[in-house]
Amino acid sequence: MIPNHDFLRHTLDNPAGLSPCQFQLDNGVQVQVWDTGVICFEPKQPAEKDIVLACGVHGNETAPIEICAELIQDILQQRLVPAHRTLVLIANPAAINAGSREVEENLNRLFSGYHSKGAGLINNERKRAQVLEQFVSRFYQQAPAGSRKRYLYDLHTAIRGSRFEKFAVYPFLHDKAWQQNQLEFLRACGVSTVLLMQTAAPTFSYYASNTHGADAFTVELGKVRPFGQNDMRRFADARNSLRALVAGQPVATQAFDEKDFHLYEVYRSIHKQTQDFKLHFADDVENFTTYPVGTLLATDGDTEYRVEKEGEALIFPNAKVAVGQRAMLMVIPRSVQGQLA
Numbered sequence: 001m002i003p004n005h006d007f008l009r010h011t012l013d014n015p016a017g018l019s020p021c022q023f024q025l026d027n028g029v030q031v032q033v034w035d036t037g038v039i040c041f042e043p044k045q046p047a048e049k050d051i052v053l054a055c056g057v058h059g060n061e062t063a064p065i066e067i068c069a070e071l072i073q074d075i076l077q078q079r080l081v082p083a084h085r086t087l088v089l090i091a092n093p094a095a096i097n098a099g100s101r102e103v104e105e106n107l108n109r110l111f112s113g114y115h116s117k118g119a120g121l122i123n124n125e126r127k128r129a130q131v132l133e134q135f136v137s138r139f140y141q142q143a144p145a146g147s148r149k150r151y152l153y154d155l156h157t158a159i160r161g162s163r164f165e166k167f168a169v170y171p172f173l174h175d176k177a178w179q180q181n182q183l184e185f186l187r188a189c190g191v192s193t194v195l196l197m198q199t200a201a202p203t204f205s206y207y208a209s210n211t212h213g214a215d216a217f218t219v220e221l222g223k224v225r226p227f228g229q230n231d232m233r234r235f236a237d238a239r240n241s242l243r244a245l246v247a248g249q250p251v252a253t254q255a256f257d258e259k260d261f262h263l264y265e266v267y268r269s270i271h272k273q274t275q276d277f278k279l280h281f282a283d284d285v286e287n288f289t290t291y292p293v294g295t296l297l298a299t300d301g302d303t304e305y306r307v308e309k310e311g312e313a314l315i316f317p318n319a320k321v322a323v324g325q326r327a328m329l330m331v332i333p334r335s336v337q338g339q340l341a
């Protein structure tokens, strides 16, 4: 039903859609293909977690796609046995085939209904964002009754190198407490730099967090590289921790100690206002770089953006985004002492 148990290949061969199908593995795990890139695993007696793993929201971010493709194949071949209901999403097959971040529009700016705003469902990324929301809703709503925990890890790699190779974006929680066990899990994945957002966002992780109450994160696992050029040893902690999570096996976490983390909050978000938006530092400047107060960072027509605050660090600078979109975040260190649940 899935040739060679290779769901990534099957997805990329059918980027426009796949007929739903379902079957059972010899170990009792129920497999349901809901669409291209959308596969759901349900153990006979699922434990309490409902886990969504997403990759390929940006088509050129290949290492997370490889991690998820291997996990799917290993479940299908019964080398990995899920203990929890698990939905794996290869989010943007057309962009993966094109080897590009997006085909027409940034998929990760289209969640929480943004797909249908303005001009509406005018391209495939907008349509995909809508159906991904529907699949995530279905997955969480179809869970067995009882006390359950929802998770979504949206796996990415960043365009630039980074002073801290791996980092996560913790979506805005509307003043709810950050989860200590989630910070511990991220650290087991090799991620000890976390950006705590203070505003709503059109991203997949914010959607899962805000709409479904999931513990949800955008996880940046390294730098963008083409298929075949990822050193998968650098992803071993993330790969192994995610597989242990799905299998219900112990994850090698350590008790939270703030000294082990680099925690940041957003000081300001710089949006591209005109086509003239220009960054005033080189393409190889890394995420989390700091400059002295007063340094010119970017210009946008007559507007100048300079470092305003000691310790302000830049992240996700990208002059190529569409006008109106986030072109860079400036972040500052912060503490979460006494603010964790």
Ligand SMILES: O=C(O)CCC(=O)N[C@@H](CCC(=O)O)C(=O)O
Binding pocket: 058, 108, 156, 157, 158, 159, 160, 169, 201, 203, 205, 218, 315, 316, 317, 318
């Ligand atoms: O490296 C970059 O500039 C972008 C990497 C990336 O795709 N980041 C995500 C972050 C999403 C979030 O803020 O939760 C994105 O920009 O969509």
Ligand SMILES: [Zn+2]
Binding pocket: 057, 058, 061, 156, 157
């Ligand atoms: Zn990305």
